[in-house]
Amino acid sequence: MRYLVTLQVNRTSYPVELEVGRTLLSVLRGELGLTGSKEGCDDSECGACMVLIDGRPVNSCSYLALQAAGRQITTVEGLASGTKLHPLQQAFLEHGAVQCGFCTPGMLISATALLAANPDPTEDEIRAGLSGNLCRCTGYVGIVAAVRSAAAELANAD
């Protein structure tokens, strides 16, 4: 049984016909060609597949695509404005928060959600906000510094 639904991803509407068991991650990466969201474990452990659904961070590997119909989905591809990086992306670049890059999309999504909920987080709050995303390259030092720097940048821009 397949269902025709419309997914709203990064402010674009995508009509897709789906079987019920499909995960949001597989549809984003397959039918929609948005391969920025990664599969690292397919187990909700690593956070590489994280996307925003109505502003909340969700592991898309463990979320049914049909559940996402009618909701606003944001992936890493939706963060930059044209060729201009989002302040979080720019801060990640400058602070050495990107190494292999595989955790980066999910990490950026978690950081986006964190700063939306808490625009001026402490270091401990940043670490807690990112604790659903595993990184094996950086020791998290550059990532924490980048989020803190982006928070300051965004606060000044307001």
Next chain:
Amino acid sequence: MPDLTTRTEPLGAVVVEPGTITPGRARGAGPLRREGPAKLTGDAKYADDLVSPGAWYGGTIRSTDAHARFIALDLDPAFDWSSVVVVTASDIPGDNIVSSIKSDQPILVPLGGEIQHHAEPLALLAAPDRATLRAARHAAHPRTEKLPAIFDSLASDHLFATYELAAGDPEAAFAAADLVVEGEYRVGHQEQLYIENNAMIAVPQEDGGVTVTGSLQCPYYVHAALKRGLGLNDQQARVVQAETGGGFGGKEEYPSMIALHAALLAGKAGQPVRMIYDRHEDLAATTKRHPAIVRHRTGVTHDGRLIAQDIEVVMDGGAYATLTPVVLSRGAIHAGGPYRCPNVRIRARAARTNTPPNGAFRGFGAPQVQFAAETQLNRIAEMLGMSPLEIRRRNVYKIGDTTPTGQVLRDSVAGEEVLERAAEAGEFERLRARHHSARQRREGSGTVPGSPLRTGRDRFASGVGLALAWHGAGFTGSGEVKLASVVSIELTAEGQIRILTASTEMGQGTKTIFPQLVAEALDVPIDAVELAPQDTAFVPDSGPTVASRTAMVVGGLLIKAARRLRGEVEASTGGAFAATYREFARSHGPLRIDQRFEPYPGVGFDDATYRGDAYPAFGWAACVAQVDVDLDTGEVHVRDVVAADDIGRVIHPVLAEGQVEGGTLQAVGYATIEEIKLRDGRYLNDRLATYIIPTALDAPRITTILVEAPFSGAPHGAKGAGELPMDVGAPAVVAAIADATGAWIGDLPASPERILAALSGVAAVAPLPPGASEPAT
């Protein structure tokens, strides 16, 4: 202390500018990561992101026995096999061997052959869609006859390699020693846990060859494996690196296996085949860090000088040799730690067991042995009533000292410098004194049964620990000479400067520092230099991207090539390269400079006698770790780490700090939570829910101090950075646990179970030694 601002002995190399000490993090320095924007926007294409029209999905049928004879592959006749390709060993056109140091590992176990480990590949399947592949897997049943298996490396008499190092007269020195200390240390498996699983896509070509694109560190290792296993020539086998989501050694040798599997399926199906491992398969089947048992007997004088070391190292290689002989070699050479000792005997062996093969992982044998050496030295200091800092001051290598291979340390020796920098920034002596008095207070205030240090008031105990290590930069012994790596720089007819190397980017920064080094040598903007893709059809074999050799060895070759290019252009035009190279290209056409590795002056190693300069230079690292131990649960929180690392000339501070920070956290994970449990030779915790690594909340604050003792043999003075921090974190954490609790944990990881067992003297359920396999139930 040596003055690090001058070279100690010129070796005929280009003069290195005076070194400086870089305190703390140097943000904003160095060019931005070249491929960073693509990774940040989701544009970067990792293997599973690549579209390959018409591609089939490949899968592997694996052994569920640790040791058995492979009798048959039964294909369920009720299943429709018409749209499935099945590959067995009889389909292999070339040698059924995964090309590596020893030719012992089959691509697929042949019918009638012996299965040597759990999860060993027996057969391959491919189907046009995932559902068919999944159904086919359930319809294919290997039939086997179990054979007796060996899981204990001490009981195995099948040895992959042995090494012995000797100096002086250890027995006479032991007789003369004021104190002789024995210790046994055991470390288990560790998984690299790159966040991107292994992945390969094979596309058959019209010439009978195959192009394989995937997640890998060493394009030419895969290239050699394809040629041998498939009987292809240099052109028919083509290997392309996709963006690679971390390696840490875990994508050094195993990608050859996966590439062969994907290529065999693609050849038989006549279609592209994707082999994308999921996390479970990646954890269950691919290589881990070698478990090791290290025994020390050390003779010291009452004033803390090492006079005799007798060290036995036994590594568990798993079922096949992979890179084990060279892992063991590095382990043997580093086993004594960075200390002068005139009378030494080091015996090292690696044994085969019926467990999945162990292989390359950041540190490559050195973290295991230096955990043992450092914990042994910290215990000796405690027995002598001496500070761990002071005992290291008295023994650390200095310029002119001789190592167990007979290597005289003439250049770039910074053990003292990193030791003092870390101890000072980490406030080691002040914290140690504070914890000492806290422990006295606690011991005086009564105990709670089962947890001797626990008092009503103090549930947590704090401690500080110190460790020091050395790490040979680049390949061991004559490795670089045999590799004879080549790099090229091309000035195209269009006036573009292009770097051609096989060195891969896997997060460490290759794609940023190579253009940076070449741009500096040519005095052009970094954006004027481009990097050719890591594709064996275009780039020369610059050796594998391993052993912390990329910045030091390959970077050095690029500088030499750039200088030659500059010289030729400037000699022809009479003007500065930057101002004239475009005009030169237009008038003279393209110019390509190939630069081959030449032995570092004055550096030589004799493989037959196992003596000489084991490495052209060593990196030096010290670490001060602070922990809080929960005396009720045995949990350890590593709160703060100060890491001082001498990596020679720092090319890019942000990237270098990233290496130290990431390596330090991997070492903290190794020390505290990362462990593979086995039953009957099978990994039990082969999912990310059960093999755990540190999150941002578990990670300590890490302060990095980069120390620069330039290596005079390299034109830029750089040494390796990647592996060094992996050597010191674990012994520093274990020393901090001992400082907090008084208990020395000799087995890694220092898990809550092991800590509680050590604190109480009894354990409800005694933890198995690391790396041991419990019997089947």
